[in-house]
Structure formats: structure tokens, C-alpha cells
Amino acid sequence: MTEKMLVRALKGGKNTKIVTLSGKKITKMPSSLDKLPGLKTLNLQNNRISKVCSEISTLTQLTVLNLGNNLLEEIPEEMKYLISLKKLHLFGNKICKFASGACDGLQNLILLNLNNNELAWIPQEISRLKNLKYLSINHNQLASIPKELCFLKNLFELHLNYNQLICIPEEIKFLKKLQKLLLVRNNIEVLPKGVCRLKNLRILDIAGNIIQTFPSGFQNLKLRECYCEGNPLFLKEPVTAVQQDDVWSLQEITSRFIMNELSEKNPFVMQAITWHPLVRNIMSQRRKCAICEKYFLTIWLECVEFVPPSKKWKISRNLQLVPLQILICSYTCFNQRGPNLFGIAQV
Incomplete structure (x- = not known):
């Protein structure tokens, strides 16, 4: 055939x-x-x-x-x-x-x-x-x-x-x-x-x-x-955690100062950093605090914010609230958070 x-x-x-x-x-x-x-x-x-x-x-x-x-x-x-x-x-x-x-x-x-x-x-x-x-x-x-x-x-x-x-x-x-x-x-x-x-x-x-x-x-x-069925999504169930003091390393303090001066377009810092590619590379890893909107280097505090999904979405049952990863630079900012923002307890 x-x-x-x-x-x-x-x-x-x-x-x-x-x-x-x-x-x-x-x-x-x-x-x-x-x-x-x-x-x-x-x-x-x-x-x-x-x-x-x-x-x-x-x-x-x-x-x-x-x-x-x-x-x-x-x-x-x-x-x-x-x-x-x-x-x-x-x-x-x-x-x-x-x-x-x-x-x-x-x-x-x-x-x-x-x-x-x-x-x-x-x-x-x-x-x-x-x-x-x-x-x-x-x-x-x-x-x-x-x-x-x-x-x-x-x-x-x-x-x-x-x-x-x-x-x-x-x-x-x-x-x-x-x-x-x-x-x-x-x-x-x-x-x-x-x-x-x-x-x-x-x-x-x-x-x-x-x-x-x-x-x-x-x-x-x-x-x-x-x-997103079958994922262990965070639920809005606050857990009490022990609050620590803000203790920053010298590198973190220096980095935050430089990054925030750059964001304000400080001409001296902008010119100086062009001569230091290693520093520029470090600065490229920066994050922005969701509360104060200033830059930081180390992920200081990971939080979760719960927001409702769009009404236009067809969703699975376990997504009544969308848990969003939010990064905050310090406990000082954490204390200024809104009612739907919670710290993630480290187990």
C-alpha cells in the first residue's frame, strides 16, 4: 500500500x-x-x-x-x-x-x-x-x-x-x-x-x-x-512576628547614600561613579522601597500585599486576593505600612 x-x-x-x-x-x-x-x-x-x-x-x-x-x-x-x-x-x-x-x-x-x-x-x-x-x-x-x-x-x-x-x-x-x-x-x-x-x-x-x-x-x-490551582499562595492570615531593630552594614549605608544622591542627580556623585565600574555594577542591583520610595541594596524586609484581582479576569477559586511581593527598606518603613500589607514571617 x-x-x-x-x-x-x-x-x-x-x-x-x-x-x-x-x-x-x-x-x-x-x-x-x-x-x-x-x-x-x-x-x-x-x-x-x-x-x-x-x-x-x-x-x-x-x-x-x-x-x-x-x-x-x-x-x-x-x-x-x-x-x-x-x-x-x-x-x-x-x-x-x-x-x-x-x-x-x-x-x-x-x-x-x-x-x-x-x-x-x-x-x-x-x-x-x-x-x-x-x-x-x-x-x-x-x-x-x-x-x-x-x-x-x-x-x-x-x-x-x-x-x-x-x-x-x-x-x-x-x-x-x-x-x-x-x-x-x-x-x-x-x-x-x-x-x-x-x-x-x-x-x-x-x-x-x-x-x-x-x-x-x-x-x-x-x-x-x-x-493557579495547586499553588501554596499566601492567604490573608496575619502572623505575629518579633520586630527587630534596624541594623545596617557599612556597605548598605554607603550604597543607600550613593543611590539616593544619584536619584537626585547630584553632579559630583554622577561624575565620580563613571570612574568606578564595580560600584556601578553593585548599584545596578538596587531595589526601591514600596513605602519611602528610596533605593536600597539588600532586600531588607519582604512583605506581602493583598489586592483584589481585576473583575475582568476569569480566575481559579484560590485567587480571591492576589498576594503581591513587596520589598521594604527598613522596619521604620514597615511601621508606616497600610492595612493590607503584612510582613512574611521567617520560619
Whole structure:
């Protein structure tokens, strides 16, 4: 049956646009593909293919390639020759790596589906997929994602459910067009501040992580849906804690003085700091107190503020109040806090 379908396709020659050989128990890709240079769609899902044939490099007009549910162990280098490819389905394989150069020619790729594989890392070269809009890597073994993934400026949807992620890079703020971010069932403790800059984000699902608070500014996102079931979110249940005295190190005192002089544009300090790159680097780690709005270096006191979610959000039951992480520079400022701001007791 497979041979008959290939013969039929070959008779069409350059006019053949679609070849579908799904579920035929094929173990090797047909080498005669090089006789179909005008091919647009190639469906080979649900077979037993373990390697991509070199002849695939001749399919420079191919726009859709489906190799889902096969036995591939890597994203092969031959992919770089598919310069017209827009949709690549590689779900349900045993892929654990990208071959060197695999991303080089996929400049027109819009959709990449890598669900249900064995990927433990994503190479920095992922950033070469400049036109990628939909990226799905659910059910893999990712412990992290490279910051280069966040340079895919056209990305609309990012699916990273059921991995082993412990954090998301701050550079996620560069995904300006991102509308859907799915992070279900990972090990994420904290969302980066950069998430708050995703002005086009409409759907966020972080269910089944270990998040307790959200970054300040999270409440201003224009979400339509926000799901966070299965996270140990802080609840509005104040705990009495022993108040300590403010004791600052010499470095903290000096740093605060310099940072606040810089904020007031003191010309002497502004000129002097240009000669001290190490000091500039230290100052770049500064934080701003939520009470007095002055800068400080050490995270002196971590607090949580409870604010109601937007009425426009469709939310899970455990998000009646959004717990926001707030940083305060001293106990003096802590004593001036509002009624919805609480200190986080250190256990």
C-alpha cells in the first residue's frame, strides 16, 4: 500500500503537493522524496521512523512536515534546508537534543510542536526561529529555558506544561506579543518581575507549581484568564512576628547614600561613579522601597500585599486576593505600612 501511494505521488512529479503516509508502519523515510521538489505537505506521523533521510534536503518548498509519533532521537541537521517550512510537528518521539545547525534555515517557521519528548535542554540557537508564533514543549524534562528563547519577538503562545522548570528568566519581558503562557505542573517558586511587562498577555496558567506570591505590578496585567490551582499562595492570615531593630552594614549605608544622591542627580556623585565600574555594577542591583520610595541594596524586609484581582479576569477559586511581593527598606518603613500589607514571617 505504501509503495502504491509513493508511485502515485511520483507520477505527479513536480505537480505533487501533498504526500500522506500516516500509520503505515514505515521504518525509513522514502528516499524517492528527492523526486518531488514541489512538495508542500508531508505527513509521516504514527510510524516507526528513527532517522530523517538526507533526501529531505531537496524539499525546499515544503511548508508542513508532520513526523509526530515516530522514534526520532534528535531534531536533525537536515531541517535547516527546509527554508519554506512553516509548521513542524515532532510530538511523541524520543527527541533529547537539537543537532547542530538544525535551526539555521527555519526562518519561516511559525509553529513548532515538541510535546511528549525527552528534552532536558533547549539550545541558544532557538532564537534563530525569528518568525515563530507557536511553541509547545509540553511533557518533556526541561529544568530551565535559555534566555535566548525570550528573544523570539513574534511569539504568541508558549506552552511549557509538565516539565521540571524551577524558574523563568527575567528576559521573558521581551516577548512583547505573547498572549498565552502555560506553565502547568512544574516546580516554579517565583514568577519573574518581567512577566508584569507582558502587556498583551491574556491567558496565564501556572497551576500545580509552588508559587506563594506574585511580583508587584502583576495585578495590572490585562488578563482574561488566570489559573493557579495547586499553588501554596499566601492567604490573608496575619502572623505575629518579633520586630527587630534596624541594623545596617557599612556597605548598605554607603550604597543607600550613593543611590539616593544619584536619584537626585547630584553632579559630583554622577561624575565620580563613571570612574568606578564595580560600584556601578553593585548599584545596578538596587531595589526601591514600596513605602519611602528610596533605593536600597539588600532586600531588607519582604512583605506581602493583598489586592483584589481585576473583575475582568476569569480566575481559579484560590485567587480571591492576589498576594503581591513587596520589598521594604527598613522596619521604620514597615511601621508606616497600610492595612493590607503584612510582613512574611521567617520560619
